[in-house]
Amino acid sequence: MKFSCEKALLQTAITTAGRAVSPKSSIAALEGILIQAKGDALTLTGYNLETGIQTTLSAEVSEGGSLVLPARLFGDIVRKFPDDVVVFHSEGNTVHLTCGLSKFHIMATDPREFPDLPAVDDNNGFHIPQSTLRAMIGQTIFAVATSESRPIHTGALFEAEGDSLTVVAVDGYRLALRREKLTSRCGANAFSFVVPGAALAEVERICQDCDETVSVTPGQRHILFQMGQTMLISRRLEGEFLNYRQTIPRENPIRVEVDTKALQASIDRVSLIINEKLKSPLRCRFEDGVLSITSKTAVGEAFDQCPIQGDGRDLEIGFNNRYLMDAVKIAPADTVRMELSTPTSPCILLPTEGEENFLYMVLPVRLKA
Numbered sequence: 001m002k003f004s005c006e007k008a009l010l011q012t013a014i015t016t017a018g019r020a021v022s023p024k025s026s027i028a029a030l031e032g033i034l035i036q037a038k039g040d041a042l043t044l045t046g047y048n049l050e051t052g053i054q055t056t057l058s059a060e061v062s063e064g065g066s067l068v069l070p071a072r073l074f075g076d077i078v079r080k081f082p083d084d085v086v087v088f089h090s091e092g093n094t095v096h097l098t099c100g101l102s103k104f105h106i107m108a109t110d111p112r113e114f115p116d117l118p119a120v121d122d123n124n125g126f127h128i129p130q131s132t133l134r135a136m137i138g139q140t141i142f143a144v145a146t147s148e149s150r151p152i153h154t155g156a157l158f159e160a161e162g163d164s165l166t167v168v169a170v171d172g173y174r175l176a177l178r179r180e181k182l183t184s185r186c187g188a189n190a191f192s193f194v195v196p197g198a199a200l201a202e203v204e205r206i207c208q209d210c211d212e213t214v215s216v217t218p219g220q221r222h223i224l225f226q227m228g229q230t231m232l233i234s235r236r237l238e239g240e241f242l243n244y245r246q247t248i249p250r251e252n253p254i255r256v257e258v259d260t261k262a263l264q265a266s267i268d269r270v271s272l273i274i275n276e277k278l279k280s281p282l283r284c285r286f287e288d289g290v291l292s293i294t295s296k297t298a299v300g301e302a303f304d305q306c307p308i309q310g311d312g313r314d315l316e317i318g319f320n321n322r323y324l325m326d327a328v329k330i331a332p333a334d335t336v337r338m339e340l341s342t343p344t345s346p347c348i349l350l351p352t353e354g355e356e357n358f359l360y361m362v363l364p365v366r367l368k369a
Contacts, residue, residue, distance in 0.1 A: 001065030001090045003037045014075045020046035020053040021071040029113035032068040037061045051199045052117040055230040068109040120219035126185035127213040134207035136178040144197035145171035152239030161190040175361040193218045199234035252339035256310035266306040271321040273299045281365040286312020317343045318365040327360035
C-alpha cells in the first residue's frame with residue numbers, strides 16, 4: 001500500500017476515528033486503526049465493539065490496500081510531524097512513514113484480524129441539520145444517567161413522530177427534553193430508539209455548526225449516524241425507557257418567569273460555599289416579584305435575590321445546586337417559565353413563549369426545618 005496526503009487532514013481523521021478505539025482489548029487489532037486505501041480516498045476506522053467511527057479523506061493513492069496500525073503511536077507520530085505531505089508506504093507488515101526530513105518504520109497488524117462494522121439496513125430514518133442535532137444532544141446529555149442500575153437510562157431516547165424529533169434524557173433526579181423539526185424522514189410510522197450517552201458525545205463532537213444534514217438510520221440492533229465523510233455506528237440500548245409523558249406534572253398552580261442569565265448568576269454566587277465535601281441544598285423562596293436563594297454550610301451562609309415576574313406564593317423549596325444550575329445554564333432561551341406546585345413536587349422549566357421545544361424537570365431536595 002502506498003499513498004500521500006496532507007498532514008493536517010490525516011491528523012484530523014486519526015483523531016476522529018481514534019475516539020472509537022479500545023485502549024485495551026483482548027483483540028489486539030481493536031487497539032489500532034484500520035486504514036484502507038482505494039482510488040483517490042483513504043478510509044480510517046476505529047471500533048471498540050460498542051461504537052465504530054469511520055471517516056474518509058482525499059489522498060493520492062499509488063497502491064491500494066489495507067492494514068491496521070496502533071492508534072496511539074500512529075496518532076503521536078503524525079501529530080509530531082512537520083506541516084507537510086505525509087508519504088505512507090508499506091512492505092509486508094512494515095510501514096514506512098515520511099514527512100519532510102522525518103522518517104518512521106513501524107509494524108502493522110493483519111487487517112483480517114479487524115472485525116467488520118455491523119451492517120445497518122432499515123426503512124426508517126430521518127435527516128436533520130448537524131447544528132440542530134448537535135444542540136439537541138448538548139442540551140440533554142447532561143441528564144443521561146451514569147449509574148448502571150438502570151442501563152436503559154445511560155442513553156437518550158430518540159422519538160421520531162410526524163415531522164419532529166424529540167430527545168429525552170433522565171437520571172432519576174432530573175429530566176431534559178428537546179424537540180425540533182426534521183428536514184425529512186423515511187417511512188410514515190413513528191419510531192423510537194435509545195442511543196448510549198458515550199456514542200452521543202462522539203456524535204456531538206463530530207457534528208459541525210452548519211446546515212449540512214445528518215442522516216440517522218436505526219437498525220434492529222444498531223444506529224447509524226452519517227455526517228458528511230464521517231460515519232458513526234452505535235449499538236442500541238434495549239429495555240423499557242421511562243414513560244416521561246406521565247412523569248412530568250403540568251397542572252402546576254405556581255408559574256413565574258425569570259431571566260436565565262440573572263438566575264444563573266444568583267445560583268452561581270450562592271453556590272460558592274458548596275462543594276463535594278460541604279454539600280448543602282439551595283433554599284429557594286418564591287415570593288411576589290422576587291426569588292430569594294440561600295445556602296448554609298460549615299464555611300458560612302450565602303444569600304442572593306433574583307427578580308421574577310409573577311407571584312411565587314411564598315413557596316419554599318430545596319434544590320441540588322448543580323442540578324438546578326445545569327438546567328438553567330443549558331436552556332436555549334433568554335427567559336424561562338418556572339412551574340411549581342409544592343415543596344416536594346418537581347420544578348419544570350419551559351420557554352416563556354413560542355413552541356415548547358425544550359423542557360427541563362428538576363426534582364427537589366427535602367429541606368430541614
